[in-house]
Amino acid sequence: MKPIIALYKKLPDNLIKRLQQHFDVQLLDNLDLSDPKVIQVLANAQGLLGSGQNVDKNLLAIAPHLKVASTISVGYDNFDVDALNNNKILLTHTPTVLTETVADTTIMLMLMAARNALTVAERVNKGEWTDNIDADWFGCDVHHKTLGIIGMGRIGKAIAKRAYHGFGMPILYYSNHQSLPIEQQMDAHYCELADLLAQSDFVCITVPLTAKTEHLIGRQQLALMKKSAILINTGRGKTVDEAALIEALKTHQIQAAGLDVFAQEPLDKSSELLQLDNVVCLPHIGSATHETRYAMEECAVDNLIKAFAGQLHENCVNPQVIDA
Numbered sequence: 001m002k003p004i005i006a007l008y009k010k011l012p013d014n015l016i017k018r019l020q021q022h023f024d025v026q027l028l029d030n031l032d033l034s035d036p037k038v039i040q041v042l043a044n045a046q047g048l049l050g051s052g053q054n055v056d057k058n059l060l061a062i063a064p065h066l067k068v069a070s071t072i073s074v075g076y077d078n079f080d081v082d083a084l085n086n087n088k089i090l091l092t093h094t095p096t097v098l099t100e101t102v103a104d105t106t107i108m109l110m111l112m113a114a115r116n117a118l119t120v121a122e123r124v125n126k127g128e129w130t131d132n133i134d135a136d137w138f139g140c141d142v143h144h145k146t147l148g149i150i151g152m153g154r155i156g157k158a159i160a161k162r163a164y165h166g167f168g169m170p171i172l173y174y175s176n177h178q179s180l181p182i183e184q185q186m187d188a189h190y191c192e193l194a195d196l197l198a199q200s201d202f203v204c205i206t207v208p209l210t211a212k213t214e215h216l217i218g219r220q221q222l223a224l225m226k227k228s229a230i231l232i233n234t235g236r237g238k239t240v241d242e243a244a245l246i247e248a249l250k251t252h253q254i255q256a257a258g259l260d261v262f263a264q265e266p267l268d269k270s271s272e273l274l275q276l277d278n279v280v281c282l283p284h285i286g287s288a289t290h291e292t293r294y295a296m297e298e299c300a301v302d303n304l305i306k307a308f309a310g311q312l313h314e315n316c317v318n319p320q321v322i323d324a
């Protein structure tokens with residue numbers, strides 16, 4: 001008998017067919033534990049495949065046969081990894097295929113925020129472009145400004161490459177580990193967080209959300225930034241204290257922000273962020289191109305198939321489960 005997997009995301013037909021060669025695929029709309037169908041499927045499921053839903057102790061309690069969870073994302077902050085480890089459930093993710101696309105999104109947000117792209121486009125739409133534009137339409141330069149990158153992982157490096165080679169930006173970075181190749185190839189300088197915040201014209205956050213990075217940027221850290229600085233977040237919303245950021249933007253403690261991620265998603269339309277004209281808010285589109293989302297889905301499907309075949313040697317969040 002093929003192992004049962006709970007698929008909680010719609011996938012293209014060719015990937016579903018591929019899954020069906022290996023598994024008994026049970027499609028769910030979500031992982032809402034109050035839904036009897038979800039409970040019934042999870043009671044027998046050995047695999048999970050999807051994204052954007054919480055997988056916690058409550059879910060694991062009703063999924064006693066679960067062996068592998070494959071998330072269609074690089075981030076896995078919505079999984080209780082300790083609980084997965086305790087239950088010897090392998091977690092796989094899609095870390096490499098979205099790197100370049102998320103780096104593109106980050107650069108786009110830097111440019112949009114620096115050049116007031118949203119505001120000026122809206123003014124054109126409203127018919128306000130009736131003469132040569134004057135200074136209240138101007139933005140600020142990006143090229144050759146100092147970029148501070150918080151989190152020099154795969155995505156941080158792809159941002160650094162674009163910024164250094166494309167825009168001639170000096171790079172500062174703060175990360176868990178120093179990266180000698182980045183220092184040698186791009187003359188990047190490792191800094192303490194406070195120094196990075198004080199010296200950077202643009203600050204990009206690309207760290208994953210963990211207990212250590214939650215509210216990494218709060219009122220104190222925002223106060224260290226230049227008044228002309230622009231904060232970009234394409235990682236996870238909760239790495240920033242959103243209330244403190246709103247305050248800093250309102251009082252012009254910093255100049256602007258470009259945000260793809262928020263403490264609560266989708267962003268509520270009553271959020272104060274949407275009332276500020278020095279913020280660009282995007283709907284978490286970091287990896288959202290047709291090509292990259294397909295590559296993520298394909299990678300997650302492959303991860304699941306290989307994991308069940310005992311052939312997965314990459315993309316494991318908790319490989320110690322395999323060893324155990």
Ligand code: 8YV
Nearest residue numbers: 051052072073074075284287
């Ligand atoms: C997507 C992301 O939002 O991979 C991640 O961690 O944040 C994004 O690529 C996610 O995959 C949505 O399902």
